[in-house]
Amino acid sequence: MLRQVMQAQLQVEIEDHDFGLRVQVSGEENLDNTLAYWREIMPRLEVAQGNGVLLVDELSGEAMQEHEWLELVLALEYARLWRYRIAHVKSRGVQDVEYCALYARDAGVDAAVFTSELEAERWLRRPVTLPA
DSSP, rough: EEEEEEEEEEEEEEEEEEEEEEEEEEOOOOOHHHHHHHHHHHHHHOOOOSSSSEEEEEEEOOOOHHHHHHHHHHSSSSGTTOEEEEEEEEEEEOTTTTHHHHHHHHOEEEEEEEEEEEEEEEHSSSSSOOOO
16 A cells, blocks of 8 residues: 655655565655654554565755754654664665664664665565574
8 A cells, every 4th residue: 555645845655565664755854854754654664564664765955964863763762663674775875864773773773774775675575683
């Protein structure tokens, strides 16, 4: 099922995928838009089949700064995300989005950043190995 959300300066498309959800976002890159698309993703995760999120990020403009990524991680209920794997694809380069993955992993979320959607899908399909 495809769901499209369009707000000023933000477009979010969410669809079911073999591993969970595929989300494509476009528009202006800023903290408000990033929070907005995660607020769209969270309720869909609750009912999705699978435990992966392929986030194809086509936001443009000035990259968010390290402190904004930290604010995002703190604002989201990451306790609800611990059971999901998040592959964040930024095809134009990872910019500072790596900070978000680092902060997310510190909060217990299995997250990684990629420049290729194919590479991200491979990572999501890879079996999860739990620490001994």
